[in-house]
Amino acid sequence: MKKRSALILFLILLAPSISRAQALDPGKMLKPSTDTWPTFNGDYTGRRYSRLTQINKENVSSLSLAWAFQSHATGLQSMPLEVNGILYISGGNQAWAVDARTGRQVWHFARPGMAVSGSNKGFAMWHDRLYLTTPDAQLLCLDAKDGKMLWQIQVDDPALKAFGGVAPLVIRDHIIVGTSGDTADLPGFLLSVDPMTGKIEWRWDAMPKPDDTVAWNSWPHDTNVVTRGGGMTWITGTYDPELNLLYWGTGNPHPVENGDTRPGANLYTCSIVALNPDTGKLVWYFQSSPHDSHDWDTVMTPVLFDGTFKGQPRKMLAQANKNGLFFVLDRTNGKALISEAFVPANWVKGYDDRGQPIPNPDKEPKPDGVLVTGGVGTNWQAPSYDPETGLFYVNSRETMGVFYLTMPGKSAEGWAGRDFFLGSKSMLKAIDVQTGKIRWTADTEGRGGQSGILSTAGHLVFTADMSGNLVALDASTGKALWHMYPGGSFGTGPMTYELDGRQYVVFPVDGVVYGFALPHAETSGR
Amino acid sequence: MRFSVCAPIGGIHVKKSALIACAILAVAFALSAQEAAPPAGAARPGGPGAGNAAQAAAQAAAADRGRAAFKQNCAACHAEDATGGRGPDLIRSSLVRHDKNGDLIGPVVTGGRADKGMPPFPFTDSQISDLVAFLNAQIALFDLHTRFGPYPNDIPAERLATGTVEAGKAYFNGAGGCSGCHSPTGDLAGIAKKYTPPDLEVRFLYPSGTPSTAIVTLPSGEKFEGTLLLNDGFNVAINGKDGWYHSWPRSAVKLEVHDPLAAHAALLDKYTSEDMHNIFTYLETLK
Numbered sequence: 183m184k185k186r187s188a189l190i191l192f193l194i195l196l197a198p199s200i201s202r203a204q205a206l207d208p209g210k211m212l213k214p215s216t217d218t219w220p221t222f223n224g225d226y227t228g229r230r231y232s233r234l235t236q237i238n239k240e241n242v243s244s245l246s247l248a249w250a251f252q253s254h255a256t257g258l259q260s261m262p263l264e265v266n267g268i269l270y271i272s273g274g275n276q277a278w279a280v281d282a283r284t285g286r287q288v289w290h291f292a293r294p295g296m297a298v299s300g301s302n303k304g305f306a307m308w309h310d311r312l313y314l315t316t317p318d319a320q321l322l323c324l325d326a327k328d329g330k331m332l333w334q335i336q337v338d339d340p341a342l343k344a345f346g347g348v349a350p351l352v353i354r355d356h357i358i359v360g361t362s363g364d365t366a367d368l369p370g371f372l373l374s375v376d377p378m379t380g381k382i383e384w385r386w387d388a389m390p391k392p393d394d395t396v397a398w399n400s401w402p403h404d405t406n407v408v409t410r411g412g413g414m415t416w417i418t419g420t421y422d423p424e425l426n427l428l429y430w431g432t433g434n435p436h437p438v439e440n441g442d443t444r445p446g447a448n449l450y451t452c453s454i455v456a457l458n459p460d461t462g463k464l465v466w467y468f469q470s471s472p473h474d475s476h477d478w479d480t481v482m483t484p485v486l487f488d489g490t491f492k493g494q495p496r497k498m499l500a501q502a503n504k505n506g507l508f509f510v511l512d513r514t515n516g517k518a519l520i521s522e523a524f525v526p527a528n529w530v531k532g533y534d535d536r537g538q539p540i541p542n543p544d545k546e547p548k549p550d551g552v553l554v555t556g557g558v559g560t561n562w563q564a565p566s567y568d569p570e571t572g573l574f575y576v577n578s579r580e581t582m583g584v585f586y587l588t589m590p591g592k593s594a595e596g597w598a599g600r601d602f603f604l605g606s607k608s609m610l611k612a613i614d615v616q617t618g619k620i621r622w623t624a625d626t627e628g629r630g631g632q633s634g635i636l637s638t639a640g641h642l643v644f645t646a647d648m649s650g651n652l653v654a655l656d657a658s659t660g661k662a663l664w665h666m667y668p669g670g671s672f673g674t675g676p677m678t679y680e681l682d683g684r685q686y687v688v689f690p691v692d693g694v695v696y697g698f699a700l701p702h703a704e705t706s707g708r
Numbered sequence: 709m710r711f712s713v714c715a716p717i718g719g720i721h722v723k724k725s726a727l728i729a730c731a732i733l734a735v736a737f738a739l740s741a742q743e744a745a746p747p748a749g750a751a752r753p754g755g756p757g758a759g760n761a762a763q764a765a766a767q768a769a770a771a772d773r774g775r776a777a778f779k780q781n782c783a784a785c786h787a788e789d790a791t792g793g794r795g796p797d798l799i800r801s802s803l804v805r806h807d808k809n810g811d812l813i814g815p816v817v818t819g820g821r822a823d824k825g826m827p828p829f830p831f832t833d834s835q836i837s838d839l840v841a842f843l844n845a846q847i848a849l850f851d852l853h854t855r856f857g858p859y860p861n862d863i864p865a866e867r868l869a870t871g872t873v874e875a876g877k878a879y880f881n882g883a884g885g886c887s888g889c890h891s892p893t894g895d896l897a898g899i900a901k902k903y904t905p906p907d908l909e910v911r912f913l914y915p916s917g918t919p920s921t922a923i924v925t926l927p928s929g930e931k932f933e934g935t936l937l938l939n940d941g942f943n944v945a946i947n948g949k950d951g952w953y954h955s956w957p958r959s960a961v962k963l964e965v966h967d968p969l970a971a972h973a974a975l976l977d978k979y980t981s982e983d984m985h986n987i988f989t990y991l992e993t994l995k
Contacts, residue, residue, distance in 0.1 A: 339802050339805075339806075341802055341805035341806045342800060342802060342805055343851070364854070365851050365854055366799070366800045366805075366847075366850070366851065367800050368800070406792070406797070410797075410800065526977075544981075548981075549867050550867055550868050550869075550870040550985055551868060551909065551981065551984060551985075552981045553979055553980070553981045553984060582913070582914070582976045582977070582979075584909070584910065584913065584984075586863065586906070588853050588863065589850075589853045593787065593789055593791040594853075595791060595797070595799050595800060595850050596799075596850045596851060596853055596854065597853045597854040598853050599853065600853070600906075602910050604910065604913055604914035604976060605914045605972075605973050605976045647940065649938065649940035650940075651940060651942065662941065662942075665942055
C-alpha cells in the first residue's frame with residue numbers, strides 16, 4: 183500500500199498539468215507554519231492555537247474588516263482551510279475557493295442536480311485534492327485547482343437517516359472519514375480511504391465483534407442490539423505522529439434514550455478511541471459516558487499537548503465533554519489524570535479506577551420525566567488550548583434537562599425519548615489543565631456561546647457570544663478587548679493565518695465569511 | 709378515517725398517545741413518497757390540502773390492511789411491530805427503507821429467502837402495496853420519537869402525574885414559595901386545561917418568553933423604563949414605556965434589571981424529580 187501510494191505521489195509530482203505551487207505540501211501537516219491552516223483544526227493537535235502575534239492584546243481594539251465573502255448560502259458550518267493563499271469553504275452540496283487576501287471568489291462547486299442546502303463542517307486537503315462529506319452520506323473528492331469533482335463514494339446509507347458532515351482528516355496517504363445519524367438505529371464507524379481512488383483501505387467499527395471480549399460483554403445478547411449501533415464519528419479527530427495514534431470521539435449508543443434495551447457499558451459508544459491509522463486497529467479506549475442514555479456524544483475535539491503533570495513529563499489529551507465533564511488523559515494509554523465536572527453534573531455517581539464516570543441509574547430517562555444536569559455542557563464547536571497560559575478554553579452551558587422515555591420496552595429503536603433543556607446559562611470557561619479547576623469564567627450577561635474558539639500567541643481568545651457578537655478576550659482574564667456584531671448565527675469558529683506580513687482572523691457567520699485584520703497603517707513596515 | 713391506522717400496535721406501548729401520533733402519521737404517509745423525507749418534526753397535521761388528505765386517507769386504509777396481513781403472515785418471525793425476532797428487524801432494514809412502491813419488498817415476499825428460511829408468500833401486487841404502506845407507517849412512528857418530533861406532547865397526564873396532590877400542594881404553599889406569586893383560583897385557575905401535559909410541566913419548571921424589564925439611568929439623571937432587549941456588556945437596548953426603542957453604550961448608563969423569572973430560575977436548581985412529579989400532579993387538578 184505504502185509503495186503504491188509513493189508511486190502515485192511520484193507520478194503526481196511529475197504530472198505537468200498540476201500546479202505544485204498551489205498544492206498542499208504534506209510537510210505542512212506535521213509542522214504547520216503560520217501562513218497556512220491546512221486541516222479542520224489547523225494542525226493535528228486540535229489546540230486551535232496560533233503562534234501569530236501581529237494581532238495582540240495591545241492592538242486588537244483596532245481590528246477591522248479587511249473583506250467579506252458572500253456565499254449566498256445560509257448557516258455555514260464549515261471551518262475554512264487556507265493553503266497557499268486560497269481559502270477552501272464547504273457547504274452541504276456545494277463549495278467555494280476564495281482568495282484569502284481579498285475575499286474574492288476563485289471557484290464555486292455545486293453538485294449537479296442536487297439541492298445546495300445543508301451544511302458540512304469543512305474540507306480535508308491532500309496535495310491538490312479536496313475531500314468533503316455530503317448530506318446524502320457521500321465522500322466527494324474535488325480538484326482544488328478548479329473545484330471539479332474527481333470521484334465520489336457512498337460512505338453510509340441515507341435511507342437509514344445516515345448523513346455526512348464531518349470534515350475528513352488526512353494522515354499521510356489516508357483520508358479518514360466518519361459518519362452521522364441518530365434517527366434510526368445505525369452503527370458508527372471510521373473509514374480510511376485511498377486519496378487517489380476512493381478505495382476503502384480499512385474500516386473500524388464502533389460496535390465490537392465477539393472476539394473482543396470486554397467490549398462484546400458490555401452489551402446484552404438476548405437481542406441484536408449490539409449490531410444496531412450508535413457510536414457515530416461525526417467530528418474530526420486528532421493525531422500524534424510520534425506515537426502514530428489517531429484519536430477520535432464516538433457518539434451515543436442506540437436506541438438513544440432507552441438504556442433498558444442495552445444493559446452494560448455499550449462499548450465503544452461515547453468513547454475516545456486511539457487507533458493505529460495504518461490498520462484501523464484499536465490501541466486503547468476511554469469511555470467518557472458508559473451506558474449513556476442522554477445523547478452525550480464524546481465527539482468533542484480530543485486536544486493533544488505535552489508537558490509536566492504533577493512533576494512528571496506526560497503526553498496528554500484533554501477533552502471538555504458534552505456530558506459536563508473535563509478529562510485529561512495520558513494519551514499513551516488512555517488513563518485519566520483528571521476527571522472533573524466543569525458544569526454541575528448530577529448524573530455522575532462517581533468514577534472508576536480508570537477515571538471513567540459511573541452513571542447514576544436514577545438519572546436515566548423515565549416515562550414521567552427526570553431532572554438531569556451536566557448536558558449539554560458544551561457541544562462540538564471546537565475548544566482551544568493555549569500552551570502559554572496552560573488554559574483550556576471551552577464554551578460551556580449550564581441547563582436543567584428534563585428527560586422523558588417515550589418508547590419504553592425492549593423493542594424500542596431510534597431516539598425513543600425526548601428531552602428539554604431549561605434555563606440555559608452560557609459561559610466561556612478557562613480550565614487549568616494541571617488541576618481541572620476553572621481559572622476564570624467570562625460570564626458577563628450573554629458572553630459565552632456556542633461558537634468555536636481560537637487562541638493566539640497575541641494573548642487573545644477569539645470566539646462569539648450568545649448575543650451575536652464576535653469577541654476577542656484577554657487570554658489570562660477573559661476581559662473583552664474587541665467586539666463586533668456581524669448580524670448572523672454562528673455555525674463554526676474562527677481561524678487565522680498570515681500572508682504578506684498581514685495576519686487575518688477569518689470568521690464564517692451564517693452565509694458570510696468575514697476576514698479581519700489590523701488597518702494597513704499598523705501592519706506596513708513589518 | 710385517519711385514525712384507522714392506529715389499530716393496536718403490539719410491543720410499542722404507546723397506547724392513547726398512539727391515537728394522536730396516528731393523525732401525524734397520516735400526514736407522514738403523504739410525505740414518505742418524497743425523495744428525501746423531512747425530519748419527523750416537519751410532519752405536523754394541518755398542512756396538506758384536500759387532495760393530500762384524500763391520498764393520506766387511502767394510504768392509512770392501505771396501511772391498516774397491511775397491518776392485518778402482516779400480523780397474520782409475518783409477525784411470527786418479524787414481530788407485530790416489525791422490529792424483528794427470529795427474522796430481521798424491518799424498521800431499520802436498508803432494503804425496506806430503499807423500497808419504492810414494493811420494488812424491493814415485493815420480490816422478497818413472493819420469492820422468499822430460502823437460504824434464510826423464509827418461505828415464499830403468494831401476495832398480489834395490491835397486497836404488497838398494503839404491506840409497504842404498513843411498514844412505512846411503522847418507520848414513521850419510530851422516527852417520530854426523535855428530539856425534534858412532536859411526539860411527547862401526546863404524553864398522557866396520568867403518565868406524568870406520579871406524585872401526590874398533597875405533596876405538590878404542600879410544596880406550592882411551602883418550600884417552593886409558589887403561592888407568593890401564584891394562586892390556584894386566580895392566575896392558575898384552569899391551567900391544566902390550557903396546556904398539554906408535557907407543556908404544563910416544562911412551563912412550570914421554567915416559563916419562557918417573559919422578558920426582563922429594566923430601568924436605565926442616564927448621567928443627567930433622566931430615567932428610562934421598559935422591556936429589556938439587549939444587555940451584552942457592550943450595549944443596552946430597551947423597548948421603552950414611551951413606545952420607542954432606545955439604546956445606549958453600556959458604560960454610559962446605570963442599569964437595574966428585574967427578571968420576573970428569577971424565582972423560577974432559582975427553583976430550577978433545587979427541584980428534585982419527586983418535587984416535579986408532585987407539583988405536576990397538583991397542577992393537573994386545576995381544571
